[in-house]
Amino acid sequence: xxxxxxxxxxxxxxxxxxxxxxxxxxxxxxxxxxxxxxxxxxxxxxxxxxxxxxxxxxxxxxxxxxxxxxxxxxxxxxxxxxxxxxxxxxxxxxxxxxxxxxxxxxxxxxxxxxxxxxxxxxxxxxxxxxxxxxxxxxxxxxxxxxxxxxxxxxxxxxxxxxxxxxxxxxxxxxxxxxxxxxxxxxxxxx
Amino acid sequence: xxxxxxxxxxxxxxxxxxxxxxxxxxxxxxxxxxxxxxxxxxxxxxxxxxxxxxxxxxxxxxxxxxxxxxxxxxxxxxxxxxxxxxxxxxxxxxxxxxxxxxxxxxxxxxxxxxxxxxxxxxxxxxxxxxxxxxxxxxxxxxxxxxxxxxxxxxxxxxxxxxxxxxxxxxxx
Numbered sequence: 199x200x201x202x203x204x205x206x207x208x209x210x211x212x213x214x215x216x217x218x219x220x221x222x223x224x225x226x227x228x229x230x231x232x233x234x235x236x237x238x239x240x241x242x243x244x245x246x247x248x249x250x251x252x253x254x255x256x257x258x259x260x261x262x263x264x265x266x267x268x269x270x271x272x273x274x275x276x277x278x279x280x281x282x283x284x285x286x287x288x289x290x291x292x293x294x295x296x297x298x299x300x301x302x303x304x305x306x307x308x309x310x311x312x313x314x315x316x317x318x319x320x321x322x323x324x325x326x327x328x329x330x331x332x333x334x335x336x337x338x339x340x341x342x343x344x345x346x347x348x349x350x351x352x353x354x355x356x357x358x359x360x361x362x363x364x365x366x367x368x369x370x371x372x373x374x375x376x377x378x379x380x381x382x383x384x385x386x387x388x
Numbered sequence: 389x390x391x392x393x394x395x396x397x398x399x400x401x402x403x404x405x406x407x408x409x410x411x412x413x414x415x416x417x418x419x420x421x422x423x424x425x426x427x428x429x430x431x432x433x434x435x436x437x438x439x440x441x442x443x444x445x446x447x448x449x450x451x452x453x454x455x456x457x458x459x460x461x462x463x464x465x466x467x468x469x470x471x472x473x474x475x476x477x478x479x480x481x482x483x484x485x486x487x488x489x490x491x492x493x494x495x496x497x498x499x500x501x502x503x504x505x506x507x508x509x510x511x512x513x514x515x516x517x518x519x520x521x522x523x524x525x526x527x528x529x530x531x532x533x534x535x536x537x538x539x540x541x542x543x544x545x546x547x548x549x550x551x552x553x554x555x556x557x558x559x560x
Contacts, residue, residue: 319397334402342397343415348406 253289261294270305288322295327303340310344389456392482394463400508400516401459413455417463418504420447431468431526440471448475450482458482458489461507462553465493468526473537480540483560489541495552497528503551517551529554 248266251257255271263279270287277284279298286292290305297312303323311317313331321339328345336342389410393401396416405412424443425433433439458479467475479489494502501522508516529537531546531554538544538558547555 334406336397336399336402338398340397341416341419344413346397346402346406346412346414348409 248283251290253287286323390454392450392455392458392460395459395461395507398506398508400510404509404511413450415447417447417460418466421463421466430466434468434471434526440474443471444474444478448478448482452481453484454482456484456487458487459507460489460491462492462494462504464491465502465525465527465529466523472526476537477540480560485560487560489558489560491556491558492549493529493534493554493556494525495548495554497530500524 248268249263250268251271251273253270256273257271258274260275261267261273261277263277263282263284265279266283266285267277267279268285268287269277269290269292271289272291272293274293277292277294277296277298281299283300283302284296284298285302286305286307288304292306293308295309295311296307299313300315300317301311301313302318302320303325304320306324308326310327311325311329311331315331316333316335317329317331319325319334319336319340319342321337323337324341326343328347329342330347330349332348332350334346334348389408391405391410391412393405393412393414394417395401395414396419397414402412402414420443421430424439424446425431427433434443460479464472464475483489492507496502501524504520504523505517506520508518510516527533534546534554534556535544538556541558541560543559545557545559547557549555
């Protein structure tokens with residue numbers, strides 16, 4: 199009987215079917231602790247350690263990322279990747295202010311852009327907005343309209359060597375005052 | 389310094405000017421002209437007040453006294469009056485007193501079309517010209533017509549260069 203029940207359970211619960219929310223609710227498993235990604239739900243996927251917004255994704259709001267991000271859809275708002283790279287793919291359309299360590303533009307950006315390292319504008323790209331960066335690379339065929347401010351990180355100035363503290367000078371004993379010669383001794387008075 | 393460059397952004401000019409620590413505002417003026425007036429008769433459209441107003445807002449929507457220099461290259465040749473004089477007056481306002489503007493005008497007068505170029509600053513002695521085809525200019529300019537056009541500027545200097553180009557340096 200044990201084996202048969204086990205077989206029945208296996209037959210009733212095929213391994214490939216994910217638990218439905220109603221089943222999970224009955225079993226008392228909070229859904230928030232379960233991985234929420236399924237193939238049909240989200241077009242956001244991680245690929246090789248970076249996040250990707252596919253070309254059918256539209257985001258209106260603020261994006262903060264702690265990993266490299268590729269945008270191939272539409273984003274409106276702000277995008278911040280402090281120490282990472284943002285790639286705007288050929289289908290990407292970003293209407294936002296953007297801050298990142300590095301930005302590669304193959305699509306379109308309307309907005310001000312700030313990078314700590316480099317911005318790379320490829321030949322089919324379009325960027326309208328001000329750029330503030332340490333380095334810029336722009337290919338022939340790219341369209342750019344805006345200000346360019348190159349901000350190079352200053353090399354740390356060498357700290358001046360601290361002035362040596364004056365060493366206390368050991369006080370020399372005061373020269374003994376030669377005792378007055380005894381009268382008559384060595385004194386020739388005329 | 390803050391420089392206005394109407395040739396369209398290119399690596400050579402950006403590297404040269406920013407290498408000196410200057411700030412650069414870059415736009416492709418000819419691209420803007422084609423976007424605004426390209427459908428139909430290019431020069432007749434420039435006489436349309438609505439279209440020319442939209443063009444001025446898009447291409448030259450700057451405040452007064454913003455720039456210490458302007459590189460307008462050969463773009464003024466493709467503006468018909470009254471838009472041409474309006475643009476020149478606007479350039480006068482956006483430049484700070486004492487600043488300079490560089491413009492090129494084709495010196496040949498008996499031609500239907502003139503060559504157009506993409507201009508890039510190679511170094512302090514070299515400007516690189518890359519051919520971009522030929523276009524019909526709005527009009528031909530001689531020294532007298534250029535002096536009249538830039539009459540609000542402090543001085544106008546002319547230099548004749550190779551390739552039938554008249555180089556004009558105008559001081560605000």
